[in-house]
Amino acid sequence: MAAVIKIFDTTLRDGEQSPGCSMNLQEKLEMAKQLERLRVDTIEAGFAAASPGDLLAIQAVAREIQDCQVASLARALTKDIDAAWEAVREAASPRIHTFIATSDIHMQYKLRKSPEQVLEQAVEMVKYAKKYCSDVQFSAEDATRSNPEFLYRVIEAVIKAGATVINIPDTVGYITPWEFTDLITNLFEKVPNIDQVDVAVHCHNDLGLAVANSLAAVGAGVNQIECTINGIGERAGNAALEEIVMGLVVRRDFYNVDTKIDTTQIYRTSRLLSSITGVTVQPNKAIVGANAFAHESGIHQHGVLANKSTYEIMTPASIGLAENKMVLGKHSGRHAFEDRLISLGYELTKEQLDTAFEQFKRLADKKKVVTDLDIEALVQQKTFNIPETYRLKRFVINSGSTITATATVYLETLEFPKEAVSTGDGPIDAAFKAIDQIVGIEFELDTFTINAVSEGKDAQGEVIVKIAKDGKLYTGRGLSTDIIESSIKAYLNAINKMLDELRYTKRIDADD
16 A cells, blocks of 8 residues: 655645745635645745734634645744744644754854753754644754754754644755655664654755655655645745645655545646746746647647657546536526536625626626636635725726826725726836825835636736835736736735735734
């Protein structure tokens, strides 16, 4: 019987720490529910001690998720461990994940502690966490640059103290697969009690080796891999879950291991994360990139038409990319629409389904054929319940090559409708300036991106906007067949997120 590799997903913690990938509470909840559908073993929901908001988000995930473990990261400090337990205590299966650096460079320059002090602190904090939680994971930060003999001592000691999972992070993406194989092999040989725990690895991608190193560690005997969707994470990112899992699936003949992952949820999970963060994957990204199953070369096309296995080592369906079997249009009914959503892997509440169907009918009046990509975009747009301080009622644009662009924007607000008129360098700039007049808060437009959701001149335009205030980015998303309308919607979506968080922060400060 093949061994089972556990998948520890840290998209909501390490992934969210990457620039431009922050999520609000509703987005974290939706992502966590999708990770549960993907059937990851553990969701690391955040770093509870980082902020009151992070703690509350982890609590919300812990209450919602039933079929996965929920973990919170904690430094090897009592206050961090207290916060982590407060965050995960209501989870069906909670885990505290504590860490301390073990490399000479980290101990000397970051911790300013001797190896013996680090060893003592690691043991004491594992014991402290164990008072709260039976499942305690310990990570030796920068393990791959640590003195091996000291690393073995620390690991043996924390296992004796009660750790149930030992994680070996390649924190700065420094090691090579061959070196990692040797390190893990020696770990199993030289730590006498290592057989009492799960052994994990957490690889960063600074040299582009995160997935290769993770798979090398599987070959050496580890049974948990830490990774993120789309490989997001600090600096160059983390090992990509989709690449690791499909590597194990496609090359099961080599690795002889299984995972619990439902691979048909991979594509949808990748798309959902991109929708939330506004960070798209490059077209040639393995597994989930737009070109992953595309063939342009004539020789390749000929081979695929004759036998798909000539150039495809996995099927699109294996990651959840299904071909359209039924055309949806303006005459399609609610039942057909709901069936298509189910086939795409979406589980909506009645209220969400009502809203999505209404939007679908409006879109179907504008487009002859509504594609799966159109439906996914509609559903993802309506998933997150962000309070709408401002909502677009209507807008009028006057623009041309010989006149100054002018925009009149009319917004519904929580108080009363407001209207503003402004000029700009173009219709979108003019519309944004009119909105700025109504909102009356200073912030900067950081990023503006336009994507076509599907093909054809009637394709929906998806606009991703990122605005910056006080060093934090807020991502907005707008969708319409009119690119100016989708731009305005994206801008308002980002502003509403910013205002919602500002109100939330004020409430937290008032409670403190």
